[in-house]
Amino acid sequence: MNDAKKRVREVTVDDVKGKLDRKEEFLLVDVREDSEWEKDHLPGAIHLGKGVIERDIEQRVADLDAPIVLYCGGGFRSALAADNLGRMGYRNVVSMDGGIRGWREKGYPLTSD
Numbered sequence: 001m002n003d004a005k006k007r008v009r010e011v012t013v014d015d016v017k018g019k020l021d022r023k024e025e026f027l028l029v030d031v032r033e034d035s036e037w038e039k040d041h042l043p044g045a046i047h048l049g050k051g052v053i054e055r056d057i058e059q060r061v062a063d064l065d066a067p068i069v070l071y072c073g074g075g076f077r078s079a080l081a082a083d084n085l086g087r088m089g090y091r092n093v094v095s096m097d098g099g100i101r102g103w104r105e106k107g108y109p110l111t112s113d
Contacts, residue, residue, distance in 0.1 A: 004079050004080050004082075004083035005079050007083050007086065008079045008082040008083050008086070008093075008094070008095050009082075009093075009094045009095070010075070010079070010094060010095050010096070010097040011069065011094045011095070011096055011097065012096070012097055012098065012102075013096060013097075013098045013102040013103050013106055013108070014106070015096075016028070016042075016069055016071070016096050016103075017103075017106070017108055019069070020042075020043070020044060024067075025067065026066075026067035026068065026069055027046065027060070027061060027066060027067065027068045027069070028042060028044055028045040028046070028069050028071070029045065029046055029047075029048050029053070029068060029069065029070050029071070030042065030045045030046070030047045030048075030071060030072070030100075031048060031049060031050045031053055031070050031071070031072050031077050031078050031081045032047075032049065032050070032072050032073055032077070032100070033049055033050075034047075034049060036073065036100075037049070038112070039112065040100075040110040040111065040112045041100070041110065041111060041112070042071065042100065042103060042108075042110065042111075043109055043110070043111045045071075046060070048060065050072070050077045050080070050081055053070075053081050053084075053085070054081075054084050054085070054088065057085060057088070057090070058088075061090075064089045064090050064091055065091055065092050066090075066092060067092045068085070068090065068092060068093045068094070069093075069094050069095075069096055070082050070085075070093065070094070070095050070096065071095070071096035071099050071100060071103075072099045072100070073099045073100055073101055074098065074099040074101050074102075075095060075096065075097045075098055075099045075102075076099075078095040078096060078099065079095040081095075082094065082095040
């Protein structure tokens with residue numbers, strides 16, 4: 001885990017909130033389990049669980065330079081997934097440090113659509 005975090009770029013919860021507020025173009029991906037996603041998630045996010053993201057990402061994102069922000073519960077699974085996507089050739093992937101727990105602590109909006 002710590003090894004993966006050394007290779008992955010991380011952004012803060014506030015960084016991601018700012019990107020959303022500015023309506024920046026990026027793909028926001030929740031890598032948590034299905035049950036976690038169904039409970040709640042960040043607005044505008046798509047769900048590609050940690051167990052399938054490496055298999056399914058190419059169908060969703062063909063551009064290896066596309067900006068992608070991954071998040072999970074606290075930042076560990078998203079860092080591992082970001083590391084794996086980097087190994088697959090994706091060059092603009094970051095992990096949201098603090099995950100959805102950090103997002104909740106800030107009182108930022110969540111959805112369960």
